[in-house]
Amino acid sequence: MMSDTIELQFTLNGLPKTIAVRSSAMLAEVLRDDLGLLGTKISCNEGECGACTVLIDGRTANSCIVLAAEVDGCEVLTIEGLAAGGELHPIQTAFIEEGAVHCGYCTPGMILSTKALLDRNHDPDSAEVRKALEGNLCRCTGYNRILKAVSRAAGKLRAPSPVAGE
Amino acid sequence: MAQFRVAAPRALDEVFSLLPTYGADAALVAGGTDVLIHIRAGKSSPKLLVLLSKVRDLDSTIQVTGSGVLFGALTRLSDVASHPVIRDRYAALADAAGQIGSEQIRNRGTLCGNIGNASPAADTMPPLYIYDAVVNVVGPNGRRAVPIQSFVTAPGKTSLAQGELIESIFCPCPEDGAGSAYIKLARRNGIDIATVGAAAMILGTGKVRVALGAVGPTPVRALDAEDQLGKGLDDADAFERGIDMVAAATKPITDIRASRDYRLAMVKALTREAIRVSLERRLTTGRVLP
Numbered sequence: 271m272m273s274d275t276i277e278l279q280f281t282l283n284g285l286p287k288t289i290a291v292r293s294s295a296m297l298a299e300v301l302r303d304d305l306g307l308l309g310t311k312i313s314c315n316e317g318e319c320g321a322c323t324v325l326i327d328g329r330t331a332n333s334c335i336v337l338a339a340e341v342d343g344c345e346v347l348t349i350e351g352l353a354a355g356g357e358l359h360p361i362q363t364a365f366i367e368e369g370a371v372h373c374g375y376c377t378p379g380m381i382l383s384t385k386a387l388l389d390r391n392h393d394p395d396s397a398e399v400r401k402a403l404e405g406n407l408c409r410c411t412g413y414n415r416i417l418k419a420v421s422r423a424a425g426k427l428r429a430p431s432p433v434a435g436e
Numbered sequence: 437m438a439q440f441r442v443a444a445p446r447a448l449d450e451v452f453s454l455l456p457t458y459g460a461d462a463a464l465v466a467g468g469t470d471v472l473i474h475i476r477a478g479k480s481s482p483k484l485l486v487l488l489s490k491v492r493d494l495d496s497t498i499q500v501t502g503s504g505v506l507f508g509a510l511t512r513l514s515d516v517a518s519h520p521v522i523r524d525r526y527a528a529l530a531d532a533a534g535q536i537g538s539e540q541i542r543n544r545g546t547l548c549g550n551i552g553n554a555s556p557a558a559d560t561m562p563p564l565y566i567y568d569a570v571v572n573v574v575g576p577n578g579r580r581a582v583p584i585q586s587f588v589t590a591p592g593k594t595s596l597a598q599g600e601l602i603e604s605i606f607c608p609c610p611e612d613g614a615g616s617a618y619i620k621l622a623r624r625n626g627i628d629i630a631t632v633g634a635a636a637m638i639l640g641t642g643k644v645r646v647a648l649g650a651v652g653p654t655p656v657r658a659l660d661a662e663d664q665l666g667k668g669l670d671d672a673d674a675f676e677r678g679i680d681m682v683a684a685a686t687k688p689i690t691d692i693r694a695s696r697d698y699r700l701a702m703v704k705a706l707t708r709e710a711i712r713v714s715l716e717r718r719l720t721t722g723r724v725l726p
Contacts, residue, residue, distance in 0.1 A: 294439070329543040330540045
């Protein structure tokens with residue numbers, strides 16, 4: 271327990287994962303440097319900007335200030351896990367359709383915060399969307415398109431099946 | 437970043453056997469949303485981080501009983517903010533927990549951590565002061581209960597002895613018909629520290645309680661002003677004298693967020709608003725009995 275490495279067993283994007291890491295490593299570093307999942311971005315590195323957002327047991331977290339040791343026994347979802355199987359998730363499609371991706375650095379975090387919101391609330395109002403995304407900063411300031419994309423994604427996820435000809 | 441090791445004990449006994457070896461060089465981590473940032477900013481450099489999240493004796497739930505609510509050592513701020521009984525009976529605490537940081541921070545940060553961190557600006561403190569919360573402390577030599585008003589002693593300092601930790605926080609149930617609110621002033625809505633925070637509660641009997649954050653080295657319960665504010669609920673002049681007494685009970689400083697004078701003015705404005713919303717809630721909210 272007191273050694274400098276720590277062994278983690280957790281579920282990563284739906285698959286079991288066992289990995290030994292430095293005990294002081296942050297989750298974002300392990301995802302990017304040890305596991306090669308570069309979709310999780312590190313920007314402010316102090317829990318303010320949300321670029322490193324991942325879902326831990328279905329809830330958003332800033333992976334830059336979560337010790338990797340914390341996710342032992344947990345389920346972690348990164349942006350790579352959303353399009354598992356090669357098909358984009360409806361939230362990702364909605365972001366593309368609304369032109370909500372500008373430089374793209376905030377996008378993985380925005381999309382995962384959106385997923386956490388829509389998983390618990392299928393029809394959020396504008397205030398609820400803004401509150402859910404308050405921890406995700408976009409410095410290209412494309413917020414209007416992002417808000418539209420969230421609304422579009424909510425509609426897609428509520429629809430029983432894809433509408434032909436849409 | 438400073439070098440440290442991380443231990444993830446599974447039982448309280450292990451925590452208590454680890455801590456003495458490192459003494460002041462050990463830091464406890466519940467959510468880690470302050471500890472890790474302070475380390476990275478060079479404000480602290482512990483040699484050992486002891487994670488509490490895997491300790492099976494520590495609780496992460498909110499227990500509602502006939503006499504009040506009990507928050508576990510690991511209860512997350514987002515659960516405090518969204519719990520129906522907290523939103524109804526302890527609305528000021530739900531207001532405060534829901535305005536800390538961002539959703540990502542509230543999903544990791546804990547209520548007990550917010551108290552243990554002992555920031556003068558901690559949002560959950562003024563509400564806990566008006567509910568007369570009790571901090572349940574556990575250490576190698578047993579347990580003790582500390583009233584919230586004597587728990588924080590100075591900025592970043594608590595009455596926790598070395599080797600002790602917060603096991604839970606208890607809030608006695610406010611009487612039926614009480615209404616409460618917390619108003620936070622910050623430079624922006626998301627991810628900011630309070631410039632001034634004000635909590636109020638109006639009891640069914642017309643008694644008023646008021647506590648302030650970020651206007652002194654520790655949170656301030658404006659005890660001397662409360663009688664006057666109660667008398668002032670139907671006498672505007674008396675009420676304004678009460679508001680002046682609230683301001684007189686605070687000792688704000690000038691820092692990067694605001695000047696002393698601005699904070700004094702905002703203490704008055706926020707207290708008025710907290711009382712107004714408390715009155716509204718007292719009259720309008722449907723009661724959910726635990």
